Amino acid sequence: MMRVQTPQSAEELLMRARALAGLSLADIAEQFELSVPRNLRREKGWQGQLIERALGASSGSLAQADFPDIGVELKTLPIDQHGLPTESTWVCIANLMPTHAERWQDSLVYEKLKRVLWLPVQDDDNIPLAERRIGSALLWQPDAQQMQRLEQDFLELTERIALGEVESISAHHGQALQLRPKAANRKVLTDARGPDGTIIKTLPRGFYLRRSFTISVIQQHLL
DNA sequence: TCCTGATCATGG
DNA sequence: CCATGATCAGGA
Numbered sequence: 001m002m003r004v005q006t007p008q009s010a011e012e013l014l015m016r017a018r019a020l021a022g023l024s025l026a027d028i029a030e031q032f033e034l035s036v037p038r039n040l041r042r043e044k045g046w047q048g049q050l051i052e053r054a055l056g057a058s059s060g061s062l063a064q065a066d067f068p069d070i071g072v073e074l075k076t077l078p079i080d081q082h083g084l085p086t087e088s089t090w091v092c093i094a095n096l097m098p099t100h101a102e103r104w105q106d107s108l109v110y111e112k113l114k115r116v117l118w119l120p121v122q123d124d125d126n127i128p129l130a131e132r133r134i135g136s137a138l139l140w141q142p143d144a145q146q147m148q149r150l151e152q153d154f155l156e157l158t159e160r161i162a163l164g165e166v167e168s169i170s171a172h173h174g175q176a177l178q179l180r181p182k183a184a185n186r187k188v189l190t191d192a193r194g195p196d197g198t199i200i201k202t203l204p205r206g207f208y209l210r211r212s213f214t215i216s217v218i219q220q221h222l223l
Numbered sequence: 224t225c226c227t228g229a230t231c232a233t234g235g
Numbered sequence: 236c237c238a239t240g241a242t243c244a245g246g247a
Contacts, residue, residue, distance in 0.1 A: 044231055045240025061239035171227045
């Protein structure tokens with residue numbers, strides 16, 4: 001089984017990612033002797049995990065960036081026929097039992113989003129999964145305005161969690177970041193702060209980047 | 224058509 | 236069990 005060494009710098013990672021441009025998912029899967037599923041319905045993370053292997057990501061399911069030594073998070077980005085992202089982007093699990101107000105720059109959300117390697121992958125029902133191609137990778141750091149937007153959303157959402165109001169937060173909140181369920185199913189429950197200092201059981205939640213936000217990120221780099 | 228809430232597989 | 240990789244699918 002082929003194994004890719006972890007890149008030593010963001011520049012090396014970007015070069016390797018750019019070298020994948022134009023390849024199909026079947027091309028990459030073949031290098032690892034993996035078969036391509038017919039669709040992603042039962043293996044939603046398949047593409048992301050394939051690309052992690054192809055680029056030598058090391059973190060597995062640890063709660064840290066994919067390339068902790070060089071401070072880069074890897075995200076595949078499903079792209080439609082117009083070149084626009086089709087889905088929101090998973091960031092990380094949310095702590096629903098905070099013991100104190102967390103500072104933005106100490107947060108896992110910040111750690112993951114301070115530098116992201118976006119790897120576009122065709123997402124078009126008319127193209128069989130195996131034939132979908134990789135686009136040109138983009139190494140992105142939020143600009144001042146984007147960072148401010150992310151921080152404000154993060155602080156507003158986490159403050160409500162800390163106040164015991166998680167169950168009143170819907171995916172409608174937040175301009176760039178949103179809080180949504182993140183679980184195998186509706187029956188999964190975890191501890192959260194509730195009203196008046198109580199502890200309640202609720203669905204685990206995670207932070208996601210809105211589709212509209214990643215669209216603006218991609219379009220910014222087309223200019 | 225788009226978005227929110229729900230869901231699927233895997234590894235440690 | 237929890238966090239990772241995400242996409243699915245129905246309702247607005």
